[in-house]
Amino acid sequence: MYVEYEGLWIEGGLWIFTLAVMYWIWEDSQRHRKRAWPWILLISFGDPLKMYMTNLYRYEFLPSRGVYPYLVPLFKYDSSQFVEPIWVLDTMFFWETFYTFISRTIVYLVIFWIYMDCKKSGRRATPWISVARFIEIKPFPLSYFIPLGGYAGQIFILIGYLLHKYGYI
Amino acid sequence: MNLGPIETGLMIYGVLTVYWSILGAYMLVKTNLISSKSAPFIVIYSVFAWIVGRIMYIYFPEIPPHPILILSGIVIGRNAPQIVLSPIYVYVNTGIINLKWKTYLLLYSFWVGVDRLITYLFRFLPVPEILVLPPILAGWASYPAWFYVYVKANNVFSLKAASLLISYQIFAWIIPLIMLYYLSMPFSLISLVQTFLEYPIIISTLILIDRYRLKKLGAS
Numbered sequence: 001m002y003v004e005y006e007g008l009w010i011e012g013g014l015w016i017f018t019l020a021v022m023y024w025i026w027e028d029s030q031r032h033r034k035r036a037w038p039w040i041l042l043i044s045f046g047d048p049l050k051m052y053m054t055n056l057y058r059y060e061f062l063p064s065r066g067v068y069p070y071l072v073p074l075f076k077y078d079s080s081q082f083v084e085p086i087w088v089l090d091t092m093f094f095w096e097t098f099y100t101f102i103s104r105t106i107v108y109l110v111i112f113w114i115y116m117d118c119k120k121s122g123r124r125a126t127p128w129i130s131v132a133r134f135i136e137i138k139p140f141p142l143s144y145f146i147p148l149g150g151y152a153g154q155i156f157i158l159i160g161y162l163l164h165k166y167g168y169i
Numbered sequence: 170m171n172l173g174p175i176e177t178g179l180m181i182y183g184v185l186t187v188y189w190s191i192l193g194a195y196m197l198v199k200t201n202l203i204s205s206k207s208a209p210f211i212v213i214y215s216v217f218a219w220i221v222g223r224i225m226y227i228y229f230p231e232i233p234p235h236p237i238l239i240l241s242g243i244v245i246g247r248n249a250p251q252i253v254l255s256p257i258y259v260y261v262n263t264g265i266i267n268l269k270w271k272t273y274l275l276l277y278s279f280w281v282g283v284d285r286l287i288t289y290l291f292r293f294l295p296v297p298e299i300l301v302l303p304p305i306l307a308g309w310a311s312y313p314a315w316f317y318v319y320v321k322a323n324n325v326f327s328l329k330a331a332s333l334l335i336s337y338q339i340f341a342w343i344i345p346l347i348m349l350y351y352l353s354m355p356f357s358l359i360s361l362v363q364t365f366l367e368y369p370i371i372i373s374t375l376i377l378i379d380r381y382r383l384k385k386l387g388a389s
Contacts, residue, residue: 001174008226009178012186012219015251016193016211023202023259029379030263033386037379044371048364055357059296070231070296074175101185105192112196 003089004077007069009097017108021133024115028125039130047139099150106151107136110158123165132157179223183216190215202262218244218251232299233292239285247304248281248311257318265382266323276314283310297356301349301363305342319374325381334370341366 002009021043029036058069069075079086111132118125135153138146148156163169172180193215194208203211222245229238243249257273260266284307291303312335319325326334345363348354 002178005175005178008175008223009182010219010222011182011189012222013189013193013215015255016190016197016215019251019255019259020193020196020200020202022256023197023262024200026259026263026265027200030265030382030386033383035379035383037375040375041372044375045368046364048361051364052357052361055360056355059300059356073230074227097181097185101188104189108192108196112200115200 001086001090003082003086003093004079005074006077007075009093021111021129024111024129025126028115028118028129031119032124032126034124034126036126039126042130043133043137045139047137050140053140103150104136107132107154110151110154114158114161117161117165121165128157128161175227182223183219186216186219187212202259214244215251218249221245232296234288234299236289236292239289239292242285242288243281246284248277248284253277260378265378265385266318266325268318268322272322273314273317276317280307280310280314283307297349297359300356301345301359305345308338308342319378323381325377330377334373338370341370 022040025036025039029039062069067078082089111129114128114132115125117123118128132154135146135148135157143149146153160169190212194203194211197203197211198205198208221241225238225241225245229235231238254277257266257268261268284303287307288303291299291306293299294302316331320328320331341363344366345359348359348362
């Protein structure tokens with residue numbers, strides 16, 4: 001039911017966090033009079049291989065099987081072609097939506113908290129923000145080699161920051 | 170009330186959109202990028218852009234783009250304000266560059282207008298031409314705004330550096346055209362090469378902006 005309309009399920013408002021992270025890095029670098037470009041560059045590469053595979057799938061693979069998602073409004077997959085029962089796929093879809101909601105909230109709150117704490121204490125926040133953001137959006141295939149996906153990576157960053165703040169590392 | 174999967178899904182994703190917009194706006198206010206008076210407008214615009222995107226997806230195919238879909242590109246397209254104006258606003262707000270917003274917005278609107286017009290004129294091209302050609306044919310229209318921000322109003326790029334960058338950009342436009350018309354390559358490969366061709370521009374722009382701002386600050 002829901003997975004058939006895959007292309008319809010997009011969340012808005014995430015551009016605001018991209019704007020916020022960019023601003024925090026530049027503002028922090030202005031305050032500390034330090035270089036910003038390596039840290040901005042780290043989070044500016046995007047995910048070209050994932051984009052390549054998405055385009056390959058949408059504009060070549062599916063059309064080769066007689067399916068043209070870009071030629072119809074509100075494209076719907078043919079569920080008779082699915083291997084798993086649709087209720088299984090829908091359950092996984094909703095679980096993924098819920099998990100992403102929790103995970104992203106933690107990600108943004110951690111980055112926000114680190115920025116505010118650094119501003120209060122006079123520390124440089126840029127490396128922490130940049131790495132935290134990079135872990136969130138790491139491109140394929142790095143996502144397979146850096147096992148710090150979702151909120152787990154941000155908890156790792158937060159612990160690292162606190163250890164650094166209190167002089168343990 | 171019997172809601173189908175589309176209505177239920179849109180309600181869930183609508184709520185998520187409102188949530189992210191409010192949370193994001195809250196963070197922007199707390200970190201002083203926007204005032205608390207502007208926050209509601211950011212939230213409203215963000216939700217509005219999402220609604221427009223979903224309506225376009227439900228009622229219009231991607232190809233060939235309907236004129237209404239082309240017009241909606243003003244808020245959800247490749248040169249939408251949230252993509253193009255955001256970095257400029259950050260640079261101005263952090264004191265990295267100065268500019269007259271009226272002049273910049275006029276030049277930006279010119280670029281958006283040309284981009285939408287060219288997309289409209291070439292809307293019946295087949296795939297992959299329609300995916301590759303319009304952004305390239307409209308690319309020149311971004312340069313007046315770019316030139317104003319980075320050369321005229323602020324000396325981020327010298328004329329020599331600006332000329333080199335524009336020459337490289339022209340080269341980066343020609344390569345996809347060769348791949349499209351002489352090598353008959355698929356769109357997936359063309360867009361991948363285009364992405365990699367953009368990286369030197371991104372890197373050199375970032376380095377020069379950073380160097381410019383550090384010089385202004387008197388830092389090493």
